[in-house]
């Protein structure tokens with residue numbers, strides 16, 4: 039039995055005894071590294087750390103966190119949610135729907151997952167708590183909304199996946215579009231239906247706005263919606279117009295948020311300093327997990343991890359369907375502990391030859407693999423999106439509540455996966471229509 | 476196997492360079508040594524950082540590594556002569572220089588001075604000069620154009636043609652080209668660009684690849700790792716490297732013309748530059764590297780200038796006397 | 806002991822304040838690049854390098870203070886059921902006897918890497934700007950050393966029962 043096979047169980051033990059995720063990963067990686075590289079292990083581990091520390095794509099994380107921290111302090115979120123209460127007051131679960139919508143919008147601007155989640159979480163948690171939403175629903179909504187960045191183009195994951203699998207980036211991005219929309223529709227439909235059966239708002243919040251005149255309502259709406267629309271326009275627009283690359287768009291967002299803050303008269307140096315502090319703390323947490331995951335991947339591969347999986351596939355002699363299920367399960371399992379970059383780096387080169395050989399449509403398979411990567415972020419006990427949420431969650435929100443909250447959304451993602459599996463055209467039709475110029 | 480080397484490269488697993496150079500080398504070594512030496516290939520960024528393969532070998536983390544002198548040009552410009560530079564020799568002439576007329580020995584001496592044993596594993600075909608949102612036909616068309624490129628070509632474009640070299644990280648090139656955030660990009664030879672999908676993002680394809688007429692990859696080991704091998708294995712591994720390079724180049728030719736056919740039959744417009752403009756670009760590239768070599772010489776490092784002189788002498792002979800060759804071009 | 810803890814905490818705090826500034830540099834350099842490229846058609850040759858170096862620096866300079874603040878996420882629903890003394894014991898052993906030597910090894914390599922970059926005047930591999938790399942390597946080494954110290958202190962604190970982690974409140 040190879041060393042690689044023992045890395046996962048050991049990791050689970052450490053994590054479950056309450057050692058921080060990043061440090062658990064580092065302990066296991068160092069052990070496996072010493073076995074593979076002897077005294078040179080520290081050089082190898084440092085290399086993985088260096089790769090993560092110099093990955094330009096990860097720059098989006100601090101900038102989106104900063105954007106969220108500033109927006110949280112700008113009063114914009116409050117006003118925005120107040121506007122929603124005016125107009126969506128009769129729609130039970132309106133805030134949750136709005137959170138998913140916001141996740142989808144910023145997903146279209148961001149390629150990296152943790153970033154959007156932390157950003158919308160900082161704004162939406164206080165608002166939803168004010169209306170006494172259950173913690174589990176809050177957690178589920180934010181994790182699900184924040185993880186949409188994987189599916190909605192541009193997605194750095196998709197670009198990297200396509201390059202590794204030697205398939206067209208444009209086709210994969212187009213292939214993911216309909217399944218991504220389907221997922222958003224399912225999320226929103228679920229929240230509305232669930233809200234009608236059991237309205238999540240535990241306070242009657244329509245009261246305090248009934249006394250407002252229509253004029254005041256419209257004025258508040260205008261002054262609240264306009265700036266946030268401008269911000270979305272700046273981030274998305276700069277990307278779509280080719281002014282900024284996906285990573286640079288995050289910087290546009292951070293500066294935009296700062297300008298809005300100044301505009302609303304909420305800017306102060308202590309407020310900026312507080313936002314920066316939060317940015318550094320959360321980014322350090324997320325990036326240390328990414329760096330540790332990179333170390334884990336390197337030592338896993340050096341100890342024959344890829345060979346372990348490859349041999350298992352060959353020994354099992356799967357049919358096409360069996361092979362697809364097996365591959366997707368591996369992606370799900372690795373997704374528990376590895377950051378998506380590491381997951382894609384290990385899995386795609388491993389699977390691509392088998393997929394090609396079996397004549398399976400690689401865009402269809404790629405779309406399903408990316409849905410599964412997104413699902414693995416959400417699936418307890420090891421779920422990146424829950425880790426990230428923990429960093430901004432109020433103390434009264436427990437891990438158990440978070441795990442319960444994501445369950446319905448996991449089921450909806452699996453439903454999306456099943457639909458794509460049964461109707462491959464959902465992933466393969468659009469690319470034929472739109473790819474090109 | 477008696478000897479197993481985990482060998483990382485600087486490109487992702489599955490990419491044409493990985494398959495065509497490193498995997499092919501692993502197979503050839505296995506074949507020629509009857510399985511006594513096993514090369515276990517690894518894609519970029521798994522064992523060591525993608526661009527630090529040479530460092531990984533130097534630090535003893537890996538026994539051998541596969542990379543290109545291109546990544547060493549910033550540190551020591553003499554590597555530009557081996558990496559393939561703007562206006563330099565094309566693959567036919569270059570591979571002849573490397574194997575028959577002193578190139579390989581010069582490279583191996585340079586690496587020996589750094590403590591490495593080098594084996595040439597991979598010589599490439601010419602790259603596509605640009606996937607472009609704008610048609611480029613004359614030098615004037617380049618002026619002010621945002622061009623994603625790097626290395627010597629970036630300097631030639633800025634200094635001689637007034638273009639605007641732009642740094643774009645690999646994962647974002649496609650998006651920025653498609654959104655017209657940059658006007659042109661260059662990446663690799665036709666068959667390597669095909670899976671990157673650039674032809675779907677921009678209409679025009681500009682050839683020939685004056686900026687990168689060929690390129691070279693090598694496997695490096697510490698000299699003591701090499702010395703520790705059984706003496707009968709050394710010539711077998713060297714032969715495996717040589718065969719890999721020959722097969723790899725021919726495979727690139729084959730895959731490249733098929734890729735060009737795919738581009739031509741699709742929605743792209745392929746622009747073949749006028750010979751006069753090609754000469755203009757070539758001269759600028761050669762002028763750039765000549766000045767670089769002179770600057771090195773003035774700084775007390777004459778090696779690059781001496782190497783370039785030998786390189787140019789061979790190129791002059793090749794240019795003057797290779798007209799007897801049938802090249803089958805329209 | 807308390808004095809040692811205070812010194813290490815102080816170092817971590819200072820580095821994380823520097824990281825705050827680095828975050829500003831990161832955003833500024835990216836916006837500068839966007840404006841320079843789009844409006845003035847004159848992209849910089851340095852923004853890309855500065856951006857990735859800022860991200861790496863802000864993360865490693867902030868990591869030690871994040872540990873001090875117990876901001877590195879842990880899953881404690883099972884661990885909460887362990888007796889606090891056992892849990893502190895595990896924490897102490899893992900941090901002091903496993904993580905401290907690991908981070909010491911990483912720091913040692915990082916320092917030597919920075920020294921090599923300094924003595925060989927190493928420059929960026931592929932950047933047209935080709936900046937000297939030793940400042941960046943030194944910052945990474947500095948962050949790792951601070952993290953090593955904080956990891957050691959975290960382990961010692963667990964042994965003497967004064968970590969900042971939630972489980973001490975129960976103890």
Ligand code: NA
Nearest residue numbers: 145148190192
């Ligand atoms: Na996205």
Ligand code: NA
Nearest residue numbers: 661662663687
């Ligand atoms: Na190139």
